[in-house]
Amino acid sequence: MPADLLSASELEARLRDVGARRYHSLHPFQIRLQSGQCSRTEVEAWALNRYLYQACIPQKDAHILARMENADDRRAWRQRIVDHDGEHEGEGGIAKWLKLTDDLGLDRATVTSGRLALPATKFAVTSYLCFVRDRPLTEAVASSLTELFSPSVIKVRSEGMLANYDYVTPETLAYFNKRPVQAKRDSDFALAYVTEHAKTRAEQDAVIAALEFKCSMLWTMLDALEHGYIYAKPWPDAFHAEDGAAKQAAE
Numbered sequence: 001m002p003a004d005l006l007s008a009s010e011l012e013a014r015l016r017d018v019g020a021r022r023y024h025s026l027h028p029f030q031i032r033l034q035s036g037q038c039s040r041t042e043v044e045a046w047a048l049n050r051y052l053y054q055a056c057i058p059q060k061d062a063h064i065l066a067r068m069e070n071a072d073d074r075r076a077w078r079q080r081i082v083d084h085d086g087e088h089e090g091e092g093g094i095a096k097w098l099k100l101t102d103d104l105g106l107d108r109a110t111v112t113s114g115r116l117a118l119p120a121t122k123f124a125v126t127s128y129l130c131f132v133r134d135r136p137l138t139e140a141v142a143s144s145l146t147e148l149f150s151p152s153v154i155k156v157r158s159e160g161m162l163a164n165y166d167y168v169t170p171e172t173l174a175y176f177n178k179r180p181v182q183a184k185r186d187s188d189f190a191l192a193y194v195t196e197h198a199k200t201r202a203e204q205d206a207v208i209a210a211l212e213f214k215c216s217m218l219w220t221m222l223d224a225l226e227h228g229y230i231y232a233k234p235w236p237d238a239f240h241a242e243d244g245a246a247k248q249a250a251e
């Protein structure tokens with residue numbers, strides 16, 4: 001074993017340290033959202049933009065699945081696609097995300113078209129898809145390891161949104177109910193996978209860098225919301241206050 005190779009527990013500690021420093025739970029927009037400081041327009045813009053992230057997840061998982069040579073790995077990984085797409089129309093995580101945007105009063109066709117999403121959201125999502133397509137498979141798998149950290153941010157966000165926004169109900173946030181259990185299952189698999197397949201220190205460093213990349217992608221999406229909606233300067237073609245509840249209340 002090369003002297004500089006990290007043990008499994010050292011690698012895990014390095015990965016957890018990436019999350020402790022860079023995960024989007026630390027972002028000012030996330031803190032604003034969970035503490036009730038977001039305007040209704042900001043909550044709507046968050047949901048509308050994040051739809052594009054939700055929609056890309058089964059596509060990125062299909063890229064990874066197609067590259068796995070081992071049937072056991074494929075059987076485990078394909079569950080992620082089912083979780084988001086469902087077995088039938090109207091089932092699965094993406095449908096539940098649309099329930100969230102429905103409850104906020106957003107038009108489905110507008111949300112799914114991505115027409116009013118911020119340019120940085122689109123760049124971030126595209127770069128995630130390109131990353132898992134173009135980088136070595138172990139790095140692509142490693143980029144999903146933000147799910148090591150998602151159960152706690154989901155809990156804090158969901159509790160905060162329910163406590164602080166009277167238009168948000170448990171049904172609105174039903175998407176998040178299953179995620180902590182699914183995220184634990186998925187991140188256990190991904191952590192075991194990268195631990196087994198990153199065999200050199202350079203490969204281990206690339207796995208850590210992949211997780212840093214993914215954290216930066218999630219961070220960028222919240223930077224874009226902060227810039228666009230807190231400084232009130234969204235991209236001209238993006239979602240504006242008039243596209244949301246304010247407009248419907250005036251009608």
Ligand SMILES: O=C(O)c1cc(C(=O)O)c2c(n1)C(=O)C(=O)c1cc(C(=O)O)[nH]c1-2
Pocket residue numbers: 057093143144145146147149150153154179218
């Ligand atoms: O609510 C969140 O903060 C959050 C974060 C993440 C994440 O850290 O990537 C995911 C999710 N949610 C999520 O719902 C989800 O399905 C998901 C899949 C993945 C992935 O990279 O495969 N991350 C996440």
